[in-house]
Amino acid sequence: MSSSSPATVVPHDGTDAEARPLAVAEPSFLGLPVSFWPRILAPIAVGILVLGLWEFAVRWNEVPSYVLPGPLLVGQTLIADWGTLSTSLWVTLRITFMALAAAVIVGVTLAVLFTQSKWLEMALLPYAVILQVTPIVAIAPLIIIWAGDINLSLLICAWIVAFFPILSNTILGLNSADHNLINFFQLHGATRWQTLRYLKLPAALPYFLAGLKISGGLALIGAVVAEFVAGTGGSESGLAYRILEAGYQLKIPRVFAALLMISLSGIAIFLATSLISHLLLRRWHESALKREN
Amino acid sequence: MSTSPAADNRSGTPLVSIRRVSKQFANGTIAVRDVDLDLGAGEFVSLLGPSGCGKSTLLRMIAGLGSPSTGTIDWPGSGQEGQGKAERDLGFVFQDPTLMPWANALSNVMLPLVLKHVPRREAEGRAAEMLALVGLKGFETSYPRELSGGMKMRVSIARALVMRPKILLMDEPFAALDEITRHRLNDDLLNLWWRERFTAVFVTHSVFESVYLSQRIVVMAARPGRVMADLDVSAPYPRDELFRTSPEYAHLCRLASGKLKEAIGA
Numbered sequence: 001m002s003s004s005s006p007a008t009v010v011p012h013d014g015t016d017a018e019a020r021p022l023a024v025a026e027p028s029f030l031g032l033p034v035s036f037w038p039r040i041l042a043p044i045a046v047g048i049l050v051l052g053l054w055e056f057a058v059r060w061n062e063v064p065s066y067v068l069p070g071p072l073l074v075g076q077t078l079i080a081d082w083g084t085l086s087t088s089l090w091v092t093l094r095i096t097f098m099a100l101a102a103a104v105i106v107g108v109t110l111a112v113l114f115t116q117s118k119w120l121e122m123a124l125l126p127y128a129v130i131l132q133v134t135p136i137v138a139i140a141p142l143i144i145i146w147a148g149d150i151n152l153s154l155l156i157c158a159w160i161v162a163f164f165p166i167l168s169n170t171i172l173g174l175n176s177a178d179h180n181l182i183n184f185f186q187l188h189g190a191t192r193w194q195t196l197r198y199l200k201l202p203a204a205l206p207y208f209l210a211g212l213k214i215s216g217g218l219a220l221i222g223a224v225v226a227e228f229v230a231g232t233g234g235s236e237s238g239l240a241y242r243i244l245e246a247g248y249q250l251k252i253p254r255v256f257a258a259l260l261m262i263s264l265s266g267i268a269i270f271l272a273t274s275l276i277s278h279l280l281l282r283r284w285h286e287s288a289l290k291r292e293n
Numbered sequence: 294m295s296t297s298p299a300a301d302n303r304s305g306t307p308l309v310s311i312r313r314v315s316k317q318f319a320n321g322t323i324a325v326r327d328v329d330l331d332l333g334a335g336e337f338v339s340l341l342g343p344s345g346c347g348k349s350t351l352l353r354m355i356a357g358l359g360s361p362s363t364g365t366i367d368w369p370g371s372g373q374e375g376q377g378k379a380e381r382d383l384g385f386v387f388q389d390p391t392l393m394p395w396a397n398a399l400s401n402v403m404l405p406l407v408l409k410h411v412p413r414r415e416a417e418g419r420a421a422e423m424l425a426l427v428g429l430k431g432f433e434t435s436y437p438r439e440l441s442g443g444m445k446m447r448v449s450i451a452r453a454l455v456m457r458p459k460i461l462l463m464d465e466p467f468a469a470l471d472e473i474t475r476h477r478l479n480d481d482l483l484n485l486w487w488r489e490r491f492t493a494v495f496v497t498h499s500v501f502e503s504v505y506l507s508q509r510i511v512v513m514a515a516r517p518g519r520v521m522a523d524l525d526v527s528a529p530y531p532r533d534e535l536f537r538t539s540p541e542y543a544h545l546c547r548l549a550s551g552k553l554k555e556a557i558g559a
Binding site: 194199 | 353356357358383385387389391393394395396404405407408409436437438456
């Protein structure tokens, strides 16, 4: 809400401008509101504590590094092997983002088509559900055989895992447009396309974004799981293969380093999709508005 | 003794002519039965009745949202002959403001113009003018979430009037507002009606509101919904606080209240 009140005097109607909630300015530290800092500091403190205990336990009990490496060793390995690991990370992320993009395009397109034609929805939705409930690990070998190209198979696997939340959320969103608003569009002779563009798509946006948040993480999981099944070698291999490889060679610190990279990527994807969601909804949607109570 | 702009329109060609209209829903409920009603051009008519008397259903049928099971709704006075779902020159205000939460006040008011492919700049100009007319100058870029209940309803009225329709249909628009806000909006609505000369059809269950606003009150009864009485409110405009506290107002309210009681008892 803009804090400056308009220059024109607006007639009282009992609940007018003066009655609107006041935006109370909160003191801030380093650009973030003071009340926000515990949210950052508390998890960091817990993290440092747990890592410290872990390091201490490993050293105290003299656990060999091929069983459980301490966090310091994992960090050292991450730096030492950065060359190989970062190449593999890039391979995995490329698959993840391509799968996510495909999931968005196919999911939203299908959702729009389904809401335009009940027949299409009735005919195709069950198959989308079947794709969703079939464990990806079980069908990945088949996809690898059918698709031929390994990168394409990985992409298909990651896409299958990622696309359903976008599809089902967007369908829900498109159907959730206010009924009276639909009537209003009807009254003004809106075409199907106009109703879709000005009413249904904006109404579906919060739902789509909720789906995107879930699918971002799932695309990464799908890419990693498919890589595990495919087990490709060579320079073009992703992080999952690095984990398998290092496991065979008992380079456990490297396994942990690769795992750490996957986790951090997942967190980054979640933060990025949350930020996109916040930026798009902050002006109008309940979920993005701050409330005093 | 009425000094309304539509004083002699009742005898001329009505804007809307409703003949023996009945509406039965799929579940068998008869929402409206055998309604005959003429709406004169420029009139301010209230449809008054208890809930379930079909007043909203009737209003929606006039708007073309759902057609009558039997009977006809014609528009002899609109220059648009024939009946059906063809868009009418009308504005509709729902019980809730029904605004698009993702669009600011100006964009919400612009909607009917955008749907008719009015050029953007012209649409913005007309919408801004309409917002000013309902007392919301300066709130063009506010989002519905940032406006009070009364202000949202003003935006909704501006949106309904931005095409300068011949008829404004309102479905209990102020029912959810507090009394102070409601009185304020009643006055502003009357001023708008006085200036813009549209036909107003106002659905309400409040005797006081219908007497204060209208030239004519159509009292309806429930189960099945039907017209029980057609009252003239022969008090002059402009009406204000003075009218609200006058013996004449009290008398008219007693009269309308009696008719409503008869309708409920019937």
